[in-house]
Amino acid sequence: MSVWRSIGVGLLVLTFSLPARAACSHKLYANAELNTTTLSIPTTIMAKVVEKALPGSSLILPSIEVTLRFGTAMEFLLDCGCMPCCRHPEKQAASLSVSASVHTLGGTVSYEAAESFVDDGVHDPQPDVECVLPLILTHQGGALVSAIGVDLEIGGLSLKSEQVTMSFSAIPHCGCTRDEPCFANTAPRIVNVFPQSLDMNKAETASITVTATDAEGNLALFPVTRDAPGTLPAVKVHDWYSEDRTRGAATYLVSFPSEGEDLHALVTLTAWDECGQRDLRSVPVRLFYPQKITLDPQSRWDGREYMAHFTVSDPNFRGCDDPWEAVSLSVNEVSCGTYHLSQDVISCLNTWDGSGAATVVFHPQRDCCDRGFTLQAVDLNGLLDTYRVEVPSRPLRVAGPLMGTAAVALMPGAEVAVVEPVVLDTVELEPSGETFRVNLGSPPRYAESYSFSVDSLGGYYVPSCQLDPALICHVLSEGDVLVDEFSVLVRDACGAELEVPITVTILVENRVPPDLVTPAQNALVECDGKGNSDDFTTWLAVHGGAVAHGACDLSVTWEYEIGDSQPACGGTGTRAVKFLVSDRYGNQTETQASFAIQDTSPPELKLPEDVTVECLGPTDPGHTGWATAEDLCDPNEPSLGHSDAGEAGGCPHAWMITRTWTATDACGNST
Structure with missing residues (x-):
């Protein structure tokens, strides 16, 4: 793909103005607004590839021709008034210079124009009458004018346009003279500027030499300083003039701007003659700023690696790709480890909003504590920035909680016996592979003895058999457990320390019967x-x-x-x-x-009624009636027995029988 780039050519602006000999005043209008020296106009910049023959050669080379199309009208009007300056032999002169510059299409587009006029002095007004000399520089809306492009890039296109707003500045001059040698004077001419463009690093100075000629031999001294609005300050450090004042040269020292971060600027050089006429030339300047390295506060350890995230900012990245900017990165002064740099160049290809990013992955050396490295950034102009990183100690971590369960029992006689000690779960210490020391932190409350391993953190815990029985009784009555919380301090060889909490749950049993x-x-x-x-x-x-x-x-x-x-x-x-x-x-x-x-209760006995029988009649219970017996505790009827006792009656064969009944239950209780 063809890429067209323009080559800047200085624009010669011929203006002339005569040294003031009388009281003169002027009014400057911009689009009818009084006392305005600047005017912003929406402008379409069109860059077109054309073929031009080199002077004195048949070789034809492509070049970029720049044209401006104004979106609205531009008019600067200068009214120059002097008293009395329009009377013979005095001549009244006015000049108006208009210039503008904008950074676009990867380079700089400049516009310069001038108008001048001299009154021939044929008027003969009264001495107290002011002569007014008008001077107009104007372009209608939609007008096409030529401009100069420096370092423009339009890719492989034959025509490229850009919409911008250009700020035009006007410099007026108003005066009069009686010096006849100046009546037919021509302006001096700048014939050479070296260099025609500048690249400057921040805080640097650069020199520019301008050479001018004057046909009439009245070349004036070059100005001591050049500090026009929108341009870089320049101070004359040396000048030279021919004896006939037809030729002269001056060297200026250009200073880098103290404020702002503009990427492009101009140095305007001027040659004057004794009649007040001048020529000027603008030199485009590309400004280069040093890059700055900053460390992201989120940089941290990730496992066994330290991730250092950097931002490299450079104002010139915002101007990509005019000029092209690239920053080379390197890591130096590495101690106690090795590293990997994510990228060694940050350029216009991988930046955003004026900055790029890089990461240094640091791999530490075991048991080496003075860990660090320096990141160095050098741009294409040799500007350097460094950032020293002292790698912090790696934070220690354990892979999980350290805990276990033991048991004690209350024994007869209010003694406490250890039922079961506990081997604390082993957990991995991070980072692995380091040398650690383990010391007791906050002590345990209920331990008889304890010990800890180092490589993989673990331990052995034996509850005390001297625990207070009252405490044991309280735990038993509440149905609770004893919890012993204490800690150990783990330190690595570089002094990094971690307090590891330990929790031992002690189950309390009761082995005392009621x-x-x-x-x-x-x-x-x-x-x-x-x-x-x-x-x-x-x-x-x-x-x-x-x-x-x-x-x-x-x-x-x-x-x-x-x-x-x-x-x-x-x-x-x-x-x-x-x-x-x-x-x-x-x-x-x-x-x-x-x-x-x-059963101590006798049966209950129920006797038959008394009876009388005939003499010599039967007297057995079957004829006289049986007694009956009952007993609550005898499932069977109590046994019955009787005995008779007789007594003679009052008449023969009369007899009184007394029958005694006896009831006996199963347990021998009788009635």
């Missing part, structure tokens, strides 16, 4: 003929009268085991019962008692 205060008592009840179930239930409900207390005043529960019934006479008998008292830890105490039913 204390039997009162054993169960035997019960003896009178037979009720119903098996005495109510009495038995009541006796069981009060645990046979037994009383027991759990260790540490723990609540207890009762159970019983009823043995087989041992029957006796009738409905009596004996039954053995085992009472079991337990706490919630499964500890038990037992007591035994018996429940006995006795």
